[in-house]
Amino acid sequence: MIGKICPLGQNVAGLIRYIYSPGRREEHTDPHIIAGYRHPADLEPALRPDGGRDFRRLVGLLKLPHDVLGQWGYAKPVWHCSMRAAPEDRLLSDDEWAQIAHDAMHRTGLAPYVQQDEAVRWIAVRHGPDHIHIVAMLARQDRTRPRLSNDRLRVRDACIAAERRYGLRSTAPADRTANRCPTRAEVEKSARRGMTEPPRIILRRHVATAAAAAGSAEEFFARLDEAGVRIRLRHSARNTGEVTGFSVGLPEDTAKDGEPVWYGGAKLASDLSWPRLCQRWATPSRPDLSLSAEEAGRLWDYAARVCADAAEQVRSCSGTNPEVAADAACAAADALRVAAAALGSRVLRQAADEFDRAARQPYGHIPAPTPVGRQLRQAARLISAYSYVTHDRTFAPLVLIIRLAALAEAVAELRQNQERAAQAAAALRAAQHLDSASRKASPFPPRRATHAPGRRQPSAPESEAGRLAAQSFPSSPFRPDRPSAPAQTGSDQNMPRPPRRPPPPRPRGPTRWVCQLNGVTSFPFVTCVPRSGGRQT
Secondary structure (H helix, E strand, C coil): CEEEECCCECCHHHHHHHHHCCCCCCCCCCCEEEEECCCHHHHCCEECCCCCEECHHHHHHHHHHHHHHHHHCCCCCEEEEEEECCCCCCCCCHHHHHHHHHHHHHHHCCCCHHHCCCCEEEEEEECCCCEEEEEEEEEECCCCCCCCCCHHHHHHHHHHHHHHHHCCCCCCCCCCCCCCCCCHHHHHHHHHCCCCCCHHHHHHHHHHHHHHHCCCHHHHHHHHHHCCCEEEEEECCCCCCCEEEEEEECCCCECCCCCECCEEHHHHCHHHCHHHHHHHCCCCCCCCCCCCHHHHHHHHHHHHHHHHHHHHHHHHHCCCCHHHHHHHHHHHHHHHHHHHHHHCCHHHHHHHHHHHHHHCCHHHCCCCCCHHHHHHHHHHHHHHHHHHHHCCCCCCCHHHHHHHHHHHHHHHHHHHHCCCHHHHHHHHHHHHHHHHHHHHCCCCCCCCCCCCCCCCCCCCCCCHHHHHHHHHCCCCCCCCCCCCCCCCCHHHHCCCCCCCCCCCCCCCCCCCEEEEECCCCCCCCEEEEECCCCCCC
């Protein structure tokens, strides 16, 4: 079950008329009140002779406490929340939905169970089989204003309680690590202008990549400028040279007056605010860019070794030293962002977007730096600096992608042990994207046949990246051996040999994990079952 709280409004009469209307696509059927501050039968709008509804009495009853407050009331007093069950859930009765609505109003503090006569006035309307709408006026009947504190989190708790009470599909609890989703207006605006993604998502990716690759504020702004992002700085009122914040925007994303639409760093993600970014650059380090061709070729191998060490540290420190594992996870997100930008890979970019939530700490907290995290960030800055200067994308870092996938799986185990189901599911999705990228990577293009007819074609040399991948992730030792072919007799030697079948593809990359989830988008109970002889957690 999910709950969505809409922005506060002013017109409660228009909202009620919409809820009782047939809807934009005739999806509203049999609208009726199932719960409220009074008995539903006393609040149901009366029918008019023409068959319509008379909402004047209901609207007057809801607005009365707010009218009494006068100028002391909220400027936008209409609170609207919708709660929806999963499509595969059983059909809930009106009494069950009424209990869910009462529980939500109690948990938010708008209408506690023991204060029904002093709390706000509200109604719950059901006009569909799988969802309800709760409408409340933010004015208490005891002539005071209610307090709204974390109402979205409290509604999330009410949804989880309803799932457990009625056996509905389980969803993950709120862990304060999710990104800010684009609004409906931003999605529709980007679709009208032919953009592939809303500007908020594009800017979040640019800012996160620049922050991961930069070692100082000057380098951070230089990376954003190279990416074509507009920047607006906010300076201190006392010290004019001190930067206290920043906003970013896209040149093609403008308002009606032609001015760009600005997004602050904290509006993109909680860990992209200016104070959080300054914590990253507390110990600035500028990598040496004077790399020879051989050193540049070994750069990816060095990053792969660092990722392998980080994965081992995450698994070993998940229970004993969670701060080390948390810093390694955050540094892994930086490395994945930088690798996706340096290689220009769409699949790696998708993996970085998915892994972003898995690595983030609640409230955007930046963990204390550790040696493992420093090594990962140093490798990421080396890769970014070399790509930034040379614009060279000719590498085939298959081993690095494999190591990043193993690191993502280690972070998934860490989040599962911490009972953070949404982050565990995000890490598993990132590992699946990385596994797909490693399978698509081809170190050598296929060669044309140049041998003479009738002669056996020589086998192509095995690639170095493939050999390393096979050593790092060997096949399952429990695979049964193939039966040996019987020895050929003299008469069989003269017979023509049947055409040789191509061997089955050897598994490359990390073990693919099958995520058995119970939920809509992310879920509280995640069971990870590896295919073909992996480790079960």
